[in-house]
Amino acid sequence: MTQSTTFYWYDYETFGLDTLRDRPAQFAGMRTTLQFEPVAEADVFYCRPSMEYLPGVMACVLTGITPQTAAEKGMPEVDFAKRVFKELNTPATISVGYNSIGFDDKVNRALFWRSLLDVYSHVWRNGCSRWDLYPFVLAVWALRPEGVEWPKVRGTDPDKPERQTFKLEKLTAANGIEHSHAHDASSDVSATVALARFLAEKKQRLWQWALNNRTKTKVAEALDTRRPCLWVDPRAGQERGFLRFVMPVARNPDNQNEYFVWDCREDPDQLTSLSPEVIARRAFAPAFMREEGEEPLALRRLRINECPFVCADLRVASSSVCERFGIDLRQVVDFGEKLTRLHGMIEGPVLQAWQIFEEQNKARFESEGPKDPETALYDGFVSEADRARAQGLLNLDFETIAEQVHDGRLYFDDERLNELLFRLRARCAPQTLNDAEREKWLAECRKRLTQQGAATTTLEKYFEEIDSVRDRYETLLNEGSITEERYEAIEKTLSDLWDWGDQAAEYAQVEG
Structure with a gap:
């Protein structure tokens, strides 16, 4: 990062949740310094949907944006895409939002692909990069929750206890942060910036550490220590504090940005007795492909280029954190040492399992016939x-x-x-x-x-x-x-x- 580095906070409202096939309705963005001071007027603009596209009904009900509204206020998708592209590709930009890597950046890629723009340049070229506030919020809640109000909600089952909610509008309301219109991109961006400023002030050391260690180089360095690392993974679940303690088993031979990691809260010895076919089903395949009664393995795919919160210093998990989520750090370290001893026996079967899964995937997709070019974004790099x-x-x-x-x-x-x-x-x-x-x-x-x-x-x-x-x-x-x-x-x-x-x-x- 340099003195000219800026955050570009952004958010989409879309006509549906399918990031490849649904269309953006509204975009909002705000450029700030790394100290959250605005450096330009905020951007808000709409995308005119094409006439053959049918929007998601509930998406329109939630946002209040109909295709007629977007058609009246908006611009053709190619012009919309070029405008977003220009902002995200401004040199030394860190593009960031709330769950932006999980959703909004996938919208970016599909949008740029349909418009014949470079799909990936905004995450690496000219000093550009990305980040996501959502995993950091989970890290604060799990590791350093003091001084922040954490709202709870009750689900549809009255017999179940209340659960934490990390919805942006709930967090801002609980902490006295203005957020006037949820599901409006402009309001969501303003609220995201305000929440980030609030957390950065409350948790200065954690904020600066996370910002400095979000790059794939830093994440790879942590994983390559060959000791368990703490990974804040939104998919790990609230009961586990969204925490995994992982060590690499292998690197994906098809994608050097992806590691296959073992969660050292579980005994790795079980991998030694499983065939590659079983590992493929229980580690890589979706749930519907597993046999009845088969549980997923603690083998996960970690992508170092998606700015994961990965820390090699297990002291970040204090005794109170461990007590809160039932973590036995001594056992984590022991299982990590066992994984090191077993690595020579495990790596080969895991890589074979990946190849089996990939071949099954390829056969399944081929049986479905030719893929629509608009959804074929990930079917090979452009020359x-x-x-x-x-x-x-x-x-x-x-x-x-x-x-x-x-x-x-x-x-x-x-x-x-x-x-x-x-x-x-x-x-x-x-x-x-x-x-x-x-x-x-x-x-x-x-x-x-x-x-x-x-x-x-x-x-x-x-x-x-x-x-x-x-x-x-x-x-x-x-x-x-x-x-x-x-x-x-x-x-x-x-x-x-x-x-x-x-x-x-x-x-x-x-x-x-």
Whole structure:
């Protein structure tokens, strides 16, 4: 980091939770110094959805942003993407949000991919990097909770005790931080900055340590000590304090940014008696692929380039922390030493297990047929030649691009990119399509609206969901659980969504 390094705090509101297939609705960002002082006016802008896209009904109900609102206030997705790209790629920028690595940065990558922009440059080029406030919040709660109010909520089961909640709006309210409109990107960004400032002031040493040790180089150094490291992992669960004590078993041969680590709260001896096939099921495969009664192993995938909170000094887990979460540090160290002794027996089967899992994955995806280019982001890196061609598009208007495509002067070696460019023109400059391209685009739109799996939903299911949500909120109104004013606002949103579905059907010339 240098004196010119800045934070760029950002947040998306989206039309759904599928980061590859759903679309952004609103973006907000605020650039500050590392001391949280604003250095520019905050950014707030909307993304105009394309007409063949059907938004998630509940997403619109929660945010109040309908596709009509985004269409009226927004810009075409390619222009929206370029604006986000410019901010995140400003030299020496640390892009950061609340659960941004878990969600928002995945939205970034899909957005940049569809717009033929460099998907990864904002996390490494020109001194740029990223961070995420959410794991740090979990670390403060687990390791140094004093001086912060930690709200609890009760679930739907009245017999179960209250649980901690780490929702941004709950944390800000509990600690007297202004957060006027949850699920509004601008309000969420302001609240995130205020929460970060509050925690940095309360936990200065922990904040500075986490900021300085978030890079993959620092994380790899910690793991390479060959001793158990504390990892704050949101997937570890609240009962365990979101804490794992991990040591590397192997490095992913297909991705050097990923380690296979063992949680030393468990005895590694069990790995010596398991076949690679069983390890593959219990460590790497999703739950539905495990056999009945099989429990997941304490073997996890840790990606060092996702800014994990990993600390090699176990003294950070004080005696009070260990007592609170039932941690036996002596046993952790003993299991770590055992893992070192067993490493030669374990590493090979774990790597074989990974290859088995990868081959099964490949076979499963091949059986599903060709993948849509828009969701094929992770199916291989783009060549330098194609990257240069995509970069060259930034200086061309769509008419020039179309002319070069039609006379064969503009094409990519990677067929995914040729299809993405075609769809970019169809959505943003339909006047540049020739007759054959117009027919192709119309067929693609019909497929997306009528075929299950071609998009996030079909027209039929979309209308069914609107009716279902309307019935649900009508029941809540009759029970007195929501106000008349809230119900009317939801009804207006649902009415707009129905109209959008009708317009999409007309656009794609879908019958009935």
